[in-house]
Amino acid sequence: MNWSHALRQVEPRPWLVQVDPRLKLLWVATISIGCIWFDSVAMLAALSFVAACPLFAIRFPWRAAAAYAFIALLVIWSTVSSQGLFYYDTTRPPLFTIVPAFTWLGRHYAGLHFYTEGARYGAGQSLRFVANLLAGSSVALSTSPERLMAALVRLRIPSPLSYMGTAALRSIPLALEEWAALRQAYQLRAGLRRAGRFQFRRMRLLEELRLLEPLLANTLRRASALAFAVQARGFDPQQPRTHFPPLLMQAWEKVACAILVGLWITALTISLAKR
């Protein structure tokens, strides 16, 4: 699958693009706080679903959506199974036993068990990761780097840091595109891909790693060209600059922000009260 091509086909609904990026950032922060605050798997699963909601307003190529879902399920499955098998906290009733305990040549082996608590812990951790991934992706895929930068600056993040962050975000599809082009060049010249027959042998890991060096060189070259272009246009991180169009929150966005901040305060108050 060509990821750079798939990324170009991602189309967020116009209303989602128009939402004030400060509200979007607040939304991600709220999901992150929820991940810290909730402990139950059911609540974290519900939070992940809530975090995924804005993604329903973004049109993906189906293969990209399937790959996305596959990655999320892979993260959950691998964390649950690894924690289920290797959980070493004290209260750990086994859900089932894979290899029973046995003694051999005078040494006792505890066996291999799958622990309920471990699975629960793994599910919680992986759902935290997935919820943040989904919330972050919905913002990254529906907000232009410029608006994100303007929002970060308005949220008092230093201007150079904001620009670096947004430039890095913008360079992801370009880097993916270059990676695909390098792989194609490698496959063609190494005879892994042949015209007219579509013979294809997958590149080995070492062959893939070999492309990291030119990819890094190209990334540096592109970064240097971008820095040059930005300087030529008078960008100076130390100097004040205006933002166009100015960020203006609509009434409903202000209400939404107030609700999210209210949720933060409630969570904090309950946490303090419990202590």
Place this chain on the structure above:
Amino acid sequence: MPAAIHCQGLCCSFPTGDAPALNNVTFSLPAGSVTLVIGPSGAGKSTLLHALAGLLADSVHSRRQGEINIAGHDPRRLPAARRAALVGLVQQSPDTQICTTTVESEVAFGLENLAIESSEIDRRIDEALRLVGLQELRHRQVAQLSGGQRQRLVLAAVLAMRTEVLLLDEPLSQLDPGAAAQFLAAIDNLPDGGPTIVVAEHRTAAWTERADQLLVLDEGRLAANLPRGDFAAWDAEIKRLRSSESPDGPLNTVLGAPLVEVERLTFTFDRRRPAVLRDVNFRAQASERIALLGANGSGKSTLLAILAGLHEPESGAIHFLGAAPVGLVRQNPDTLLFCRTVHEELAFAPRHAGCSRDEIAERVRDAAERFELKRLLDRSPLLLSQGERLRVAVAATFTMRAPLLLLDEPTTGQDPRHEAQLMSTLTDAVAAGGPPQTLIFSTHDLQVARHFADRVIVLDGGRIIADDVPKFAIEAFEACLREMASRERAS
């Protein structure tokens, strides 16, 4: 207000260069004039423009001596915003100088840096986009624009800043003739009292009528400084040199066996959008040199990628009647090179093809000689100049000894001498019976198509509209460009 430029004893050198990039360059350009800077690759044209923009000391470690005076200032000593308001720079590749993701934000970027009020930014965006004919695309994503539209967008972004000097570094080199004409029309549309323009360009014909002064650079020195009256003779000389390289019309009338046959080929990247290629039919024979012509986005690169097996056609078929493999050199050489040294690059394909040591050594020696890479064999390809990297990329594909060689705009950004050298090497190899036996290349340059192809295929909107000897196919392409221009004017 346009500004006069005075340059006195300008010298620039880089730590990696053997000789100074600029050596004692002195000239004066009147306010409001248009100056054309020409010279071979490496003559110092871009360095001169970067020095005038005041960006050399800031961007790379360089030593600069001498004086530059623009409207009473040395741009290097000005704060970034003040310097950008004085001098604007448009470079060769739009992709390396676009700083944002939408048309509107790109034009606004420089104005935001000048801390201009939002209402004024809005007005200037409108004005600049109207000047370059992109007002309808204000809310588009940059990724959705064609190459020509992107270059005009960069021009709009600089024009919006109302600079006193406008520096253009080969702005037409990546544009098809139609897009180049639109870019030139945008320059012609500039109101009286517009900026002083300095343009470095290999495609001199486009600028000779517009220029008031000609600067000729050679190995960093100012070889000539000619006023308008004198350089018509110089342009005639360039034209004569280029046309003497090879005659017009078909170079080769004796064709070999068919090598590849494309039958009713249709392809789309996204089924929701129109097909990129529609019902394409042609056959390429051994000993043929075929040029693909077409406007940006007409499907040339996609056709080459499909022939190389990078995409599977949606419908139709490609029959290879000879032996695979196919060699493909894409436009950006940076994405073709992945070995530690030039020698490794040249040896890569034969090594993977299972050639003996002697065979590998022979292929490397042959390619190094043909493409003048002998002295670079131990260097890292990533540290070479762009022209050299392109030669390495072509040579590395050449060592595959593929019967069919595909080149995607191989001469972009090359000066006429290197362009002729590269294309002559390849076309001579085809004429000598190969490998490659057949060469298919896409180009924007009608001269290159005229001089180095036996046959020209013209694509428009993914369809073949002409497939003929260069003379007639180019006439068809020019008619197509005229039609496109009138369609655009009407819309």
